[in-house]
Amino acid sequence: MEARLPARLAPLVVGAALVAVHAAVYLPFLPNAQGLWAIDYSLHFPNLLVGLYWRIANGLVPAPWFNPGECGGVPYFADPNVGYYALPQALAFLVGPTAAIRATFVVFAAAGFGFAYLLMRSSFAASRPAAAVVAALFLFNGSYAARMLIGHLTFHGFMLAPALALALLPGPGAKRSAGAFALRAGGGALVLAYMFQSGMVHGVAPLALSVLALALLQALTVGADPRWPALAAGAAVGALALSASKLAAEVAWLSQFPRNLYPLPGVADWRLALALGPLTLLGYAPEKAELLVNTPVVFDRHE
Numbered sequence: 001m002e003a004r005l006p007a008r009l010a011p012l013v014v015g016a017a018l019v020a021v022h023a024a025v026y027l028p029f030l031p032n033a034q035g036l037w038a039i040d041y042s043l044h045f046p047n048l049l050v051g052l053y054w055r056i057a058n059g060l061v062p063a064p065w066f067n068p069g070e071c072g073g074v075p076y077f078a079d080p081n082v083g084y085y086a087l088p089q090a091l092a093f094l095v096g097p098t099a100a101i102r103a104t105f106v107v108f109a110a111a112g113f114g115f116a117y118l119l120m121r122s123s124f125a126a127s128r129p130a131a132a133v134v135a136a137l138f139l140f141n142g143s144y145a146a147r148m149l150i151g152h153l154t155f156h157g158f159m160l161a162p163a164l165a166l167a168l169l170p171g172p173g174a175k176r177s178a179g180a181f182a183l184r185a186g187g188g189a190l191v192l193a194y195m196f197q198s199g200m201v202h203g204v205a206p207l208a209l210s211v212l213a214l215a216l217l218q219a220l221t222v223g224a225d226p227r228w229p230a231l232a233a234g235a236a237v238g239a240l241a242l243s244a245s246k247l248a249a250e251v252a253w254l255s256q257f258p259r260n261l262y263p264l265p266g267v268a269d270w271r272l273a274l275a276l277g278p279l280t281l282l283g284y285a286p287e288k289a290e291l292l293v294n295t296p297v298v299f300d301r302h303e
Contacts, residue, residue, distance in 0.1 A: 011117055011132050018136050019110045022145075029149050030102050040151025041101075046070050047082050048097040051089045078249035081154055085246075086198035088153060104156050105148050112159030113139040119162040123171040123214075125222050138162065154199030161207050164191045165214050168232050170225040185231050189238025196243035201250070208232075263294035 031037045037045075046069045054064040063084050067076040076082055083089060087107065091100035116138040120131035147155040167187035174180065195204055211232070218224045240247070267273040272291065276284075 007128065011128055011135075014132055015110070015113045015117065015135065018139055019106065019113060022109050022139055023106050026145050026149065027102060027105065030105060031098075038149060038151040041153070042151070043070075043081060044088075044101075044151065044153040045097050047076070047079075048089060048092040048100065050076060051082075051084050052092050052097070055093055075249075075253050077246070078253035080201050080250050080254075081199050083154060083198035086157075086194065088156070088198075101153065104153075108156045108159040109139060109144070112144065112162065115160065115162035115166055119166045119169075122174070123166060123169040123218060123222075125172050155203060157195040157198045157200045158203060158207070160191050160194065161210060164188055164207065164235075165211050167191065168211055168228055168235060169215055169218055170227060170231075171218075172222050174225065176227075181227065181231065181234075185234030186238060188231060188235025189242060192235055192239030193242035196239060197246055201247075262296050265292055265294045267291060268293045 047067065050064060050067045050069055058064075063077045065075065065077050067074050067079070067082075077084060088097075088100050088104045091103050094100075095103070113135045117131045117135035120126040120134045121128070126134070144155070144158055147158070167184045170180075170184065192204065195201070195207070215224055215228055267276060276291070
C-alpha cells in the first residue's frame, strides 16, 4: 500500500505545480503592471458591486432585480451577463471584487485540471501519465486565459466542461444502478445550471457539441456507455429546472428587444462559404467587403 501511495499522489503534486505556474503567468494581468483591467471588466465590476451592496442591505434572498449603476438603470438578475449565484459574486461578498476575480481564475483553473484528469482516468481508462498530460493541455488552453484576461468573466464556467463530460460519459466498469444514474444526471445538471446561473448561457451549446465529440471518441476507443443520451437528457431537464428563474427572467427581458433592426450578415455563395469556413478557423478573416452581404456596419477583423 505504501508503494502505491506516491503514484496516486503524483497527479495531485503535478497538478498543484502546474496550476501555480498557470497563476504565475496570468495573474499579473489581473490587473496588469499599471494597475489596469481589460475594458470588458467595466461591465462586471459594477455588477459585482451591485450584488455586494444588495447583500449588505437586504441579505442573500431575494436576488436583486435592478442595477442602478449602469446605463441609467437596467435589469440586474435578468441580465444574461450577471452571475449573482456564482463563485465570483460569493467571493466578492467576502474579499471584494478584485480579489474575487483573481481567486475565481485560480480556482477554476485548478478545477479544469482536476476534472480533465478524472475524465481521462474514468471515462477513457487512460494511464496516470496520459491523463496528466491531457489535464495539463486543458489547463493551458488559450480560450480560458484569453477570455478571463480580456474581461469575459462569465466564461469562467468553461473550465467545468470536463466535469460535464465526466458526469455524462460513464467509463468501463462504471456502476449501472439507478442510484448511479441519478448521481451522474444530477451532477451534469448542477454543472449546466452553474453555467446558466453564472452567465455562460451562450457557451452551453458549443460545450454540448464538445461532449458529443467526446462521446464519439469514447465509442472509438474504450466503447461508449449506451446510457449517455439518457444521462444528457436528464441533466438538461434538471439544469432547466434549477435555472428556471434565471432563464425565464432573461427571456422576458430580451423579448422586449427583438434583434430585427439589422439584417443577418454572412456569405451569399454557399461554395465560397465552404471555402472560407475552414480558413477562418486558421485565423483568416475576409477583408473584402464584397465577400459578405447584409453588412450595414463595418466589421473589425476579430469579428
